[in-house]
Amino acid sequence: MGRGLYYFALAMGESKKAQLTIDGSSYELPIIRGTENEVAVDISRLRNTAGVITMDPGYGNTGSCSSAITFIDGERGILRYRGVPIEDLAEHSTFLEAAWLLMEGELPTQEELDTFKDHITYHTMVHEDVKRFYAGFPHNAHPMAVTGAVVGALSTFYPDSMQVTNDREMEIAIHRLIAKVPTIVAYSYKHSMGQPFMSPLNKLRYAANFLHMMFATPAEEYEVDPVVARTMDLIFLLHADHEQNCSASTVRMVGSSQANLFSAISAGVHALWGPLHGGANQAVVEMLEQILASGDDGKQFLDKVKNKRAGTRLMGFGHRVYKNFDPRATILKRACFEVLERLGVSTPLLDIAVQLEEIALRDDYFIARKLYPNVDFYSGIILQALGVPVNMFTTLFTIGRLPGWIAHWTEMIHDPQNRIARPRQIYTGARERPYVPMEQR
DSSP, rough: OOGGOOOEEEEEEESSEEEEEETTTTEEEEEETTOOOOOOOOTTTTHHSSSOOOOOGGTTTTTOOOOOOOOEEETTTEEEETTTTHHHHHHOHHHHHHHHHHHHOOOOOHHHHHHHHHHHTOOOOOOOOHHHHTTTTTTOHHHHHHHHHHHHHHHHOOOOOOOOOHHHHHHHHHHHHHHHHHHHHHHHHHHHHHHOOOOOOTTTTTHHHHHHHOOOOTOOOOOOOHHHHHHHHHHHHHHOOSSOOOHHHHHHHHHHHTEEEEEEEHHHHHHTTTTTTHHHHHHHHHHHHHHHHHTTTTTHHHHHTTTTTOOOOOBBBOOOOSOOOOOOHHHHHHHHHHHHHHOOOHHHHHHHHHHHHHHHHHOOOHHTTTOOOOOOHHHHHHHHHHTTTTGGGHHHHHHHHHHHHHHHHHHTTTTTOOOOOOOOOOOOSSOOOOOOOOOGG
């Protein structure tokens, strides 16, 4: 029987082994169970023992690692950081406390949290030479391109933070990143606007400091509204980690070569830039603006979606993992109404968004396809109400996602089973053939 005619049969009972049959030959594969009773079949030695690999485009059914950081149950709409429900963190915690939880594994004591905040505050300024980088970028450069480039360039400024196996050096690098990325993001906005950079203020908390650097000018005093600052902090917190998504997996893959942390995080920034990942909330706002410009209240648009009208896509609904409500969307919906009321803003985009949600949640078409609002659906409306330009949305996502990337990178570096990432492939190109001289082609 040829190699392309293998017969696969997998039997998995209550034992700790799975039985795999390929063309009459049987192989035993270990079964791994997680703390939430997730089950995986370990195929790490399958190629060595059976001479075959598995095929899983997009890695939707492939576990690349074991992780103790974040748990998601998409069917039940559950998200937990280190076991703590996202709802509890959203109500009681702050972004920096959640960052500590993700990176250290436990909630901090008051002393630990105060010390951590002090370290972050101390590192918020960037080297003066870093500012010169911005002059080399066009004013219309996308802020994600600028952010990724400057984050990667930090490795040239901090050669004392390059040894990935030195825990003390890595702690300093981690604190520098969490402190400086908001400054880098704010400066990318100021550069695009032709406005002077605003230095960080040590008296302000993390989110308020970022908002001040974004929107203050030297010409007048700028007071950050505490409700707005809290909402921004919440957005950061809700985006802090989401398991093995594209950008987190990119950070792990780059880091597996023992590239320095700044390089790995820069790679994560660029992975996040993609419209199918971090750019989704921008797509939601653009969709709502398109509906508004057409004079529709949303109903006709949803009819076009159901009829699969060319070019009509419903953004902000459904998720690669969640087959139920995205718990982050429920939290942000409430925050959206609170911050708009605080700002005294009435936006027709929110009215359309509410209408879309109400119609979709009653419509059998969307219910059958489990198309529920996700976190991007309301975050874009909030950011636009705060005055954040649409092309800056993903850079704010970068600030939020940073602790998760760092947690995954750190977990990987300390994992004794860690190996340089090297996926296999099934080759479908030409078979061996001779080189044809130029005159015979």
